[in-house]
Amino acid sequence: MTRSSSRRLGYDGIVLAAPVTVPYQRFSKETAHWWIARALRETLTTAGIAPRELDGFSVSSFTLFPDTAVGLTQHLGLTPRWLDHIPMGGASGVAAVRRAARAVQAGDADVVACVSGDTNHVDSFRRMLSSFSRFAQDASYPYGSGGPNACFALLTDHYMNAYGAMREDFGRICVAQRDNALKNPHAIMKSPLTLEQYMGARMISDPIALFDCVMPVSGAEAFLVMREEDARATGIPYAHIRSTIERHNAFPEDAIQMRGGWVMDIDELYAMAGAQPDDIDLLQTYDDYPVISMMQIEDLGFCKKGEGPEFVRAHDLTIAGDFPHNVSGGQLSAGQAGAAGGFIGLVEAIRQVTGTAGPTQVKDARTAMVSGFGMINFDRGVCSGAAIISGDAA
Amino acid sequence: MTTPIVPPPKKDPQKRTRVPTRPSELRSRAALGLAAAAAEGRFMLQVCTECGAVQYPPRDACAACLSVDLPWKDVSPNGRMIAETAVRTSTNVYFRERTPWRIGTVRLDAGPSVMCHVHGDVERGGAVRIINRLDKSGQGVFFALPSEGTPAMEDDPQLREMTCDPKFRRVLITDGRNENAVALAKAFSDAQASIIFVGEAESWRAYPHRDTLAAIPNVEILPLDVTDTQSVTELAGEIGGKTDILVNNARFVRPGGIMDRGDTVFARDEMEVNFLGLMRLAQAFGPAMRGRGADGQNSAAAWVNLLSVYAYSNMPAFGAFSASNAAAHSLSQCLRAEMRAGGVRVMNVYTGPTDDAWHQPLPPPKVAPTALARAIIAGLEDGLEDVFVGDVAKDLIEKWRAGAKVLEREMTEAAGD
Numbered sequence: 048m049t050r051s052s053s054r055r056l057g058y059d060g061i062v063l064a065a066p067v068t069v070p071y072q073r074f075s076k077e078t079a080h081w082w083i084a085r086a087l088r089e090t091l092t093t094a095g096i097a098p099r100e101l102d103g104f105s106v107s108s109f110t111l112f113p114d115t116a117v118g119l120t121q122h123l124g125l126t127p128r129w130l131d132h133i134p135m136g137g138a139s140g141v142a143a144v145r146r147a148a149r150a151v152q153a154g155d156a157d158v159v160a161c162v163s164g165d166t167n168h169v170d171s172f173r174r175m176l177s178s179f180s181r182f183a184q185d186a187s188y189p190y191g192s193g194g195p196n197a198c199f200a201l202l203t204d205h206y207m208n209a210y211g212a213m214r215e216d217f218g219r220i221c222v223a224q225r226d227n228a229l230k231n232p233h234a235i236m237k238s239p240l241t242l243e244q245y246m247g248a249r250m251i252s253d254p255i256a257l258f259d260c261v262m263p264v265s266g267a268e269a270f271l272v273m274r275e276e277d278a279r280a281t282g283i284p285y286a287h288i289r290s291t292i293e294r295h296n297a298f299p300e301d302a303i304q305m306r307g308g309w310v311m312d313i314d315e316l317y318a319m320a321g322a323q324p325d326d327i328d329l330l331q332t333y334d335d336y337p338v339i340s341m342m343q344i345e346d347l348g349f350c351k352k353g354e355g356p357e358f359v360r361a362h363d364l365t366i367a368g369d370f371p372h373n374v375s376g377g378q379l380s381a382g383q384a385g386a387a388g389g390f391i392g393l394v395e396a397i398r399q400v401t402g403t404a405g406p407t408q409v410k411d412a413r414t415a416m417v418s419g420f421g422m423i424n425f426d427r428g429v430c431s432g433a434a435i436i437s438g439d440a441a
Numbered sequence: 442m443t444t445p446i447v448p449p450p451k452k453d454p455q456k457r458t459r460v461p462t463r464p465s466e467l468r469s470r471a472a473l474g475l476a477a478a479a480a481e482g483r484f485m486l487q488v489c490t491e492c493g494a495v496q497y498p499p500r501d502a503c504a505a506c507l508s509v510d511l512p513w514k515d516v517s518p519n520g521r522m523i524a525e526t527a528v529r530t531s532t533n534v535y536f537r538e539r540t541p542w543r544i545g546t547v548r549l550d551a552g553p554s555v556m557c558h559v560h561g562d563v564e565r566g567g568a569v570r571i572i573n574r575l576d577k578s579g580q581g582v583f584f585a586l587p588s589e590g591t592p593a594m595e596d597d598p599q600l601r602e603m604t605c606d607p608k609f610r611r612v613l614i615t616d617g618r619n620e621n622a623v624a625l626a627k628a629f630s631d632a633q634a635s636i637i638f639v640g641e642a643e644s645w646r647a648y649p650h651r652d653t654l655a656a657i658p659n660v661e662i663l664p665l666d667v668t669d670t671q672s673v674t675e676l677a678g679e680i681g682g683k684t685d686i687l688v689n690n691a692r693f694v695r696p697g698g699i700m701d702r703g704d705t706v707f708a709r710d711e712m713e714v715n716f717l718g719l720m721r722l723a724q725a726f727g728p729a730m731r732g733r734g735a736d737g738q739n740s741a742a743a744w745v746n747l748l749s750v751y752a753y754s755n756m757p758a759f760g761a762f763s764a765s766n767a768a769a770h771s772l773s774q775c776l777r778a779e780m781r782a783g784g785v786r787v788m789n790v791y792t793g794p795t796d797d798a799w800h801q802p803l804p805p806p807k808v809a810p811t812a813l814a815r816a817i818i819a820g821l822e823d824g825l826e827d828v829f830v831g832d833v834a835k836d837l838i839e840k841w842r843a844g845a846k847v848l849e850r851e852m853t854e855a856a857g858d
Contacts, residue, residue, distance in 0.1 A: 172532070173532040176532055177465050177467060177532070177533075178467060181469050181498075182498045184465070184467050184468065184469065185468050185469050185471075185472035185498050185499060186472070186497070186498035186499075186555070186556060187556050188465050188467075188533075189464050189465055189576065189578075189580060189582055190544045190556045190557065190558060190582065191528035191531055191533075191536050191542040191544045191558075192464065192465060192528075192531045192532050192533035192535075192536050193526070193528035193530070193531055193532075193536075193542075193544070194532055196528075196530065197526055197528050197544060200526035200528075201524040201525070201526055201544075201545070201546045201556070202524070204524045204525055204526055205523055205524035205546070208524075208566070249529075250527070250529050251529055251530050252526045252527065252528050252529060252530070253526050253527045253529070253541075254526075255526070299504070302523055302546075302548040302554045303523055303524055303546050303548075303554060425498055425556075426546065426554065426556060
């Protein structure tokens, strides 16, 4: 079958506003509902919207069971005319933007509150792993039950062999993010990390060591998608959506993951935004493990495949560096609050391009690229997405 | 290089026996196909009938053409390990007790990549042969071996978790009077079992091969009558805590079906030995074995039932005997379910007519005791659940799987002639 091709519509007039991070906690006795409520309340308060007035609501969470976004409407007293539940983990932030922006653009909703949040009880991570997905349950968890650590250890081992990456190269990513996190008062990790400490840490699943792993925490993130005129009328800062991409189960023929779905769509991402890699002031990758951040640096066009190790050797990834990356510390140093891990980079990027990031602010940051990566369904991350957003001065 | 295991030291009775734990046994229904294949030691994957695409992980629709016709087929087990790791922290208690645990990603020549357990002798990036084995939860899992054999490779600690190797284990063969007892004891002795207890009913009654049996290294003959609850309980009290492999070879067999027997006397004996004997043994020995499923190098490992393949489909010439074996076959499934908590394998070894006095008038092929013994040892070394010995048994199970009703008609045809 041949299809007609169409140019994608831009997101003119649709903006992102009211970024909210509810400070993370290592363990919480509260529920996902509680964390989501706090984030929702703060983002709505910022824009002066009463919960009953909100007409669009998008939720991402792993720990709401047995509820979904549906249960939350009644629980939280919302009466939306547009409702979404996004099960894409680390890709949920970009996916939420894409869906919500189109809804607002088409008039199906005036404002969509995009919220992600999860709680972390003692033992809840273990229980989630054993039944994360059918393929994981059948074909990866029975093999040592190392969870994502083991899956990413395999990808990292393969990447290191294929491209000559050294543990130090991944260490550079982790150490720079810790440096950034020290400026973020809400980061879970509060002590400095040296490359020596990184290299000397105990092995978790070779070659993955302690500081390659994120800390599961409780937390929530949120932002609003709305019309530019409404944001302006409210007087709140906002960011423009210049382009987005999304892809699932890319390259199933690859024997092991060496690239993500970004590779299929990256040209379109830049073309739609009318931008080049040089125009990006900061990059927020999905960083559950540093090997994935390195793959994103390659797949998002900042260097060629296999040049990631050389790239991180040649660049300074800190807030004040020549390639600011995961400037709030990312999940590696700020913590992974379940599905909120798919929002952390995006929410910080909205703050950055609107000049409201405070202590983690990158000087003159106008344009940010945010990428998402989610769901180790079996042996690899299935969902990928990316967005370029800009503040008003761009 | 695998370090060969050494005979374990005597157990310190003051130390706590390690409680059996198990890998996760949650599986989708499709994935149970792995367990079914592993029960017979076969490496199988789903293959699409319409487009031929080989599938993994197990699924309900072809990832190439969406056909839902995905039968399990034997495929090439060869491949190359393209990534590996040693899991040092695990959320599962079983693995946590056994770290570091080596796993890897293997690209199969057949197409898909699989995650698998990895033998210590597999080289980085090396060629491997994948086997499908039952783990301690009784689920089928993939295990990568070096493509060429290596010295003492069966002693790899991860591999030994998936097998019931008799090496340095203590075995009970329940019936020394059975004509197969010498061959069985000899095979276990050759397989380096550390003690071979052999049960003997009615010790006052002589039988021809007793001296030969007693002369086999490490054989110890003890009184045991599986039709006598007290006898079974007494022996379990004596050796139940050190029985690692139990081979239930007690068998009462007489020709005949229903109308050519005038009464139920033989049928009662057949049930008494073949069915209730299994039940008595399982009640007396089962709990201790289940509790010792993780008790070191010589943990309790396997329960072996020697059954007639006519348990699957009645052979009218031995009709009542077939029925008693059908009962035992069914009970063995119950035993398997109950033993699973301890990670103790229940292996059924099915034969057609055996080469002994009671099958004397039957034409060949018949299963010789040595062939039976070889199959038992091989089955334990591969950690199997179902073993079909000899051409008759293999032929019958194939026909049973193709259509049990057609087989029934075929089996009962000869009786009507």
